[in-house]
Structures are given as structure tokens and as C-alpha cells.
Amino acid sequence: MAMATNYYEDVLDVVRQIPQGRVSTYGAIAAYLGLKSGARMVGWVLNQSLLHSEVPAHRVVNRQGLLTGRMHFSGPSVMQTLLESEGIQVVNHQVMNFQEKFWDPSVELSL
DNA sequence: TGCGTGACCACGG
């Protein structure tokens, strides 16, 4: 665990709370944690997490509901398959009914 | 120490 900075743990913590059948976004997670600048960092953290942690990284998409991170999984269709197995429809790399499936930590975890 | 790059995002032309 090289230099476990706070945001790293914080990001994983939020991602782990995304319910099955729901998805969140890089920007929403960054905003919730106050990582104002970190939409980009969220993606980076998730990428690193794939190597060692059990994190539902497939439940995080970009602000449009696009599966922009799919190429980082073991196969280009793994992310989509995982989501579909949880009841989320994905067409053309995009989450259907994204608005309904969107899980916003700022709302769901409002403290 | 500096530069290019990236699972992002918003804004402008």
C-alpha cells in the first residue's frame, strides 16, 4: 500500500456503496467527496483498484452513461456483461434509462 | 524538474 492517500480510500469507499443494478459517475463521486478537480482522479483510482481490490468498478460510467472504462477490464465486453447481469441494459456502450439507474452519492448518502 | 498522458467535464466556436 504505497502512500494510501485519503482520496484513494474515499473513492473506493463510495464505489463500494453503489447498489447492484445502479450506476454512478466519475464527476458525481468527485463532487460528493469534494474532489472538485478529481473526476479524472476517480477514473485513475478505479483503474488502480482493479489490480487488487474487490470494487464494483463496472458501476461507474461517465456523465452521459457511457461505458468509457470498458477497455480496462479483462475484456472489452466484460463491463457490459457485468452490468447486464445486474439488470442494467446497455446498448451501444450506453446505459439505457440512465437517469433512472443513476445513483448520486450526494443524494443517496446525503449527510 | 519538466512534460506528456489520462476510465473527466464544461464551455465556446
Added chain:
DNA sequence: CCCGTGGCCACGC
């Protein structure tokens, strides 16, 4: 609608 640009920041070389 398709770019280009700026912001943000960690990482590798």
C-alpha cells in the same frame, strides 16, 4: 455536431 481549450492533479520517464 465536431473539435479545441482550460481546469485539475497523479504518475512515469
